[in-house]
Amino acid sequence: MTAAAIRSVVIVGGGSAGWMAAAALSRFLPPGTAIRLIESDAIGTVGVGEATIPQLRLFNQSLGIDEAAFVRATGGSFKLGIRFDGWSGPGSRYIHAFGTIGRAAGLLPFHHYWLAHHQSGGTTDLWECSASARAARADRFAPDPGRPNLPSGLAWAYHFDAGLYAAFLRRHAEARGVERIEGRVVGVERDGETGHVAAVRLAGERAVAGDLFIDCSGFRGLLIEETLGSGFDNWSAHLPCDRALAVPTERTAPLHPFTCATAREAGWQWRIPLQHRTGNGLVYASNHLSDDAAAALLLAHLDGRPLADPRPLRFTTGRRRRAWMGNCVALGLAAGFMEPLESTSIHLVQSGIARLLEFWPDRRFAPQGIAAFNQRSEAEWLAIRDALILHYHANARDEAFWRERRAAAIPDSLAERIALFRESGRILRHGDELFTEIGWLQILIGQGVVPQAHSPLVAALPLAEREALVAIAARHAEAVAARLPDHADFVARHCAAPPPTESRTA
Numbered sequence: 001m002t003a004a005a006i007r008s009v010v011i012v013g014g015g016s017a018g019w020m021a022a023a024a025l026s027r028f029l030p031p032g033t034a035i036r037l038i039e040s041d042a043i044g045t046v047g048v049g050e051a052t053i054p055q056l057r058l059f060n061q062s063l064g065i066d067e068a069a070f071v072r073a074t075g076g077s078f079k080l081g082i083r084f085d086g087w088s089g090p091g092s093r094y095i096h097a098f099g100t101i102g103r104a105a106g107l108l109p110f111h112h113y114w115l116a117h118h119q120s121g122g123t124t125d126l127w128e129c130s131a132s133a134r135a136a137r138a139d140r141f142a143p144d145p146g147r148p149n150l151p152s153g154l155a156w157a158y159h160f161d162a163g164l165y166a167a168f169l170r171r172h173a174e175a176r177g178v179e180r181i182e183g184r185v186v187g188v189e190r191d192g193e194t195g196h197v198a199a200v201r202l203a204g205e206r207a208v209a210g211d212l213f214i215d216c217s218g219f220r221g222l223l224i225e226e227t228l229g230s231g232f233d234n235w236s237a238h239l240p241c242d243r244a245l246a247v248p249t250e251r252t253a254p255l256h257p258f259t260c261a262t263a264r265e266a267g268w269q270w271r272i273p274l275q276h277r278t279g280n281g282l283v284y285a286s287n288h289l290s291d292d293a294a295a296a297l298l299l300a301h302l303d304g305r306p307l308a309d310p311r312p313l314r315f316t317t318g319r320r321r322r323a324w325m326g327n328c329v330a331l332g333l334a335a336g337f338m339e340p341l342e343s344t345s346i347h348l349v350q351s352g353i354a355r356l357l358e359f360w361p362d363r364r365f366a367p368q369g370i371a372a373f374n375q376r377s378e379a380e381w382l383a384i385r386d387a388l389i390l391h392y393h394a395n396a397r398d399e400a401f402w403r404e405r406r407a408a409a410i411p412d413s414l415a416e417r418i419a420l421f422r423e424s425g426r427i428l429r430h431g432d433e434l435f436t437e438i439g440w441l442q443i444l445i446g447q448g449v450v451p452q453a454h455s456p457l458v459a460a461l462p463l464a465e466r467e468a469l470v471a472i473a474a475r476h477a478e479a480v481a482a483r484l485p486d487h488a489d490f491v492a493r494h495c496a497a498p499p500p501t502e503s504r505t506a
Helices: 015-028 055-062 067-073 110-119 131-137 162-175 222-227 291-300 345-358 367-393 400-407 412-424 437-446 456-460 463-482 487-494
Strands: 008-012 034-039 077-079 081-085 093-097 157-159 179-182 185-190 197-202 206-209 212-215 232-234 243-250 259-264 267-273 277-284 311-314 318-320 328-330
Touching (some): 008 015, 015 055, 055 067, 055 345, 077 487, 093 437, 110 437, 110 456, 110 463, 131 463, 162 179, 185 222, 222 328, 328 345, 345 367, 367 412, 367 437, 412 437
Parallel strands (some): 081 259, 212 328
Antiparallel strands (some): 243 277, 259 267
C-alpha cells in the first residue's frame, strides 16, 4: 500500500446494495484494507427488488459464487426475460427476451433482414427467432450455452428474495473479513478543511471513522444528500408513477422463467415467481388512482392466496446529480430510484460498484476520476430512463393515464432514437449503455413502433439467402427451446431451496 492508499472503507446501510458493495470490495481491494458495514436491525429495507437482468451472473461469478448454491440460498428461480401484457391494449403481449435474436450477416445486424422479410409479407414473428423467448413461452429452462461454433443464444438472470440475497452476501463478505457494526447513525462529522465525511456517529456516542464512505442508506441519502447536498434530478414529468404496493402470494404453477409486467388502468403490475412464493406488486400514479383503489385492483388480480397485506412504498423517480462527492459514493436507493419496469435496480448497484472500482481513488480524491465516474453514471441512468419512458409513450391503451402518457413531451434523446428507428430501422446506441440493440429492438417493436424501411444494404444479399437466414434462425431457436427441460423440474433437481422457515435461518 502506498502512503496515500485508501486504508478503510465505511459502508452506511445494508440490504442488497450494502452487502453487494461489501462483498465486491472484500474481493478486489488490496489486502489490509479495512471494510466495515454499519446497519441497524431496527431499520428495515425496501426489499421489493426480486427480479434481475443477466449482468448479475457476471457479478456473482466475479465473487466466485456457485450459481446453484446462490439460487438455493435465495429461494430463487431463473429468468429468460420480461413479458409485457396489455401495453398496446387488452390482449396485446410481447417479451423482452434476453440473449440473441438471429445472427448478423455482412455489415448488418439480423433485425434488418427480419424487417425486410416482414415488410415483404413474411410471417415469421421476431420472437420466433429468439431461443430465450421460445423457451420462456414453453416454461423451459436449463443453462445451455450451446457449442462454440453454434451458441444457443440463451441468456438468463434470476428471480430471488432480496432479503435472502443480502444475507447470503453478508455471510460471504464476513468470511472475507468484512466487519458488520450494529448501530443507528445519528450524526455525521466532517473534515474542517476538505468538507469530506470524517466519521459517522452512532447511537451510544460511538464514532466510526474512515477514508472512503459508501452511502447505502436508502431514499434518505444520509451522506450524499442530507450531509453533502448532492441535489436531485426529479424525473416525475416523464415517469409520474410515484407509489407501489407489494404483496407475496402462495406459489402457483407453472413456475414461469420470466417476470410479468401487466399494464393496468394507471400503472402496471409485476409478477415474480420464486420457489416458495410469488412476488406481486402494483406501480401506479397517485393522481390517477387512490391508494385504496390501487390495493383493491392489485388484490383482484392475484394468481394465488396473499400471504400478507399489501405493503406501501412511496418514491420519486430520479437520480442524485452527483453520485460521488468528495470521499462519499452513493449506491442503490441513495443514488436514485428507477421503477422496476426493466429490472434495473440491482444492476445499477452492480454497475456503480464496478465503476467505483474502475476509478478507485487514493486519499487525495483527485477530481478528474470523480468527474468521470459521475459523467458515466449520468449517461447510464439517462439511457435507462429513456427506455422506461418508451414503454409509457408508445402505448395504445385508452385510459386517461395512458392517453396522458402518449401526449406528454419526451426527452430529445428518446425522440431521436424513435425517429431514426421509424425512418430506417436503425437503432441508436451510445457507447456501452445497458440496453443492447436487441433490447431496444424488442421494446420498440413490442410497443408498436414500426419502421418504414430497413437498411438498403439488405439488397446485397440475394432474396433466397435472406429468407434462409430468417428461417434458419427460427429453426435454431425452436431446437434450443425443445431440448430444454421444464423450468420447475430443473430447479427441483439442481437448486431446490429448503422450506422458507429453514431458508431464512440458514
